[in-house]
Amino acid sequence: MKKILKLLVCAAIIAVMSLGLSACSSDDDDDIIHLTIAWWGSQHRHDITQEVLDLFNEQHPHIVITGEFADGTGYFNSLDTRAAASDVWDLFQLGSNYPVYIDHIVPLNEFIASGIIDISNTTQDFIDITTTHNGDIVGISNGVNAWGLAYDPAMFDAAGVPRPVPGWTWADFEHAAITIAEALGHWGMGVFTNDAITMTQFMAQMDVDFWHEDPTQLGFDDPSVMVPYFRMRQNLVMANAMPDPGDAMGITDIEGDPLVFGNSAMAYLASNQFIALANAAQALDSSRELAMTVLPTHPGGQIASDIVSSQMFSISRNSAHPEAAAEFLNFWVNNVEANEILQGERGIPIMEHVRGVLRPQATANIAETYAFIDMLGELGGGTANVLGNPRQAEVEDFLNDNIIDRLVLGMITPEEAAQEVFDFALQVVSFN
């Protein structure tokens, strides 16, 4: 018994001491600021981001920044838990879903005004893509990208279909996919990873927004605007030009896209994903040459797609050192050495001087993404801050996992699909 008591006492003493020690350490090193930062992504991204953190620590002895990383799902689970406890990392990565976390974000306006974050090397357009309609700058974009299509020119030629040119229409796209499927015996098009994104763009080209600035409303009031999209989607699967739900289930990441294995002629992706896709395809067959093109549009419709922020780092409200965090942000977007490590892996950098250094270093596949963004710019594609909604994920899931499946399996008509999506979305946003 005595021994156990002694052990317990020892354990208690150790616990108290370690508490005391940690308290001491923060007292003593008053001048050293500790920051935490977190992101999601691939192993390659973790490695290069960690290198940049080390570089920053080296150059800023008064700040110690430590990184935490996970895959996408794990990251958001962890972020949600931390957000519930108001214990978010000082700096955290966010994409277009930032409205969900808007309560936890410190706007950067004051740091930009005071000169901690230098934005003199970029344009107002690039700042606006991460700015809310209240004028709050919620982050500085880590890089820009745009949605587009990757395709295999050789397959288009083999099937006798003209290669896509800027300005091609959705009808051209549908025809190409079905013709290739008939001629080559495999899919013409892979998957739209998220039909909600594709359909939102399809609608935006007709000047219709799916979401509204007011989170309790939708941007449109006539479900029939969705019908042409659903009809095309149904036709493509029923003609075996696109994977059905069962086959689509097996396609989970860009390196596993059927285009990589030569089982489809086109893939839908964000421009920064092209690098991984093309590298994966060439690893299997070095003779493959893939290209990128803009999304189809409607005859005489709006330009294909807008240039958007791929992601950003935001500063959390519970951060004890927002200024030091802002100092890191400045380093992250402006430091040339750091960006030479990153090589635009998160998207094409928005800072002119950084682009100037990186562009000549680009490999063929990276150069294709620069050319793609340039092409969009020449076509007059603007930059845009995509509208979102805090309950977007729920509507997207309903669209992707319920409506699209039933539609392409022939269980509902395009008209019924449009009506169901509209009713569901309207009900869900009413909970905001």
Place this chain on the structure above:
Amino acid sequence: MKADKTTDKKVQEGAERRARFSRFMNKDAVVGYIFALPFIIGFLGLMLIPMFMSLYYSFTNLTLGRIGHSWVGFANYVRMFNDARFWNSMGVTFRFVFLSVPVRMVFGLLVAYVLTRKYKGVHGYRATYYLPTLIGGSIAVALVWGQLFQRGGVVYNILEMAGIGGVHWFGSPVLALVPLILMNVWQFGAAMIIFAAGIKDIPETYIEAAAIDGANKFQIFFKVILPCLTPIILYNLVMQTIAAFMTFTQAFIITGGGPAEGTNFIALYIYNHAFSWRNMGYASAMSWILLIIVASVTGVILKTSKRWTFYTNE
């Protein structure tokens, strides 16, 4: 001298205090509580308190990622009645339970019966058949299972070679349930072990008596072994039913609930509401409804069990 006396007194007091403390620590109740403490802390911290918090949250609009929440009364429970996806998930879950539990039990019972016969290497067989249960709940097995049944997977190809034609399991909301049920049945090990213990417990004399009276193997199995096993069957039925209602991994990993929500089990739907769409309040309300449903089904099984269970000591 005086100083010595006080020290003596102090020493005495100290010894007395220690003795009191050691008497206290050696009380049966205290020892019991100390040994049970790790469990009590876990039970309170990980079960009871979170349970009651979720009951409270089910009456709020708690949203993960958002600061603060407010009381919404029964709104979450009312929402469930108009939620077509919730009812679909309930339907899918019930279909899964009613199809997978009986098949799994029959399988477990038959294998247990065979493996309680006395022949060489029976222990090795028993361990081997238990293996799927040990690794069954893991993500890796679910991934492999998905690959087996995918178009171009082993099962697909075997069916095609057999001339039946490849079945595109995950291409239809009805067929997609089949691989998941088979995976569940394949993990019959836990039920099998309990059945095996039950079969071994049946007095040898019953079986000998039946054999002497001229009963064949089938008659012995159906007229002697099965009735004697009914209490074990009841236990397995209840446990397996509860486990089947909570099935999550297979659907989460293999099908993601698809296609067309044909495998969107209620546990997966609750998970998505809680963590993917952050509607913690609504998810808590659904969890409580699920608890009530599982409890009622278990209650019905226990109520009817009096009519079909047979206890040898009665």
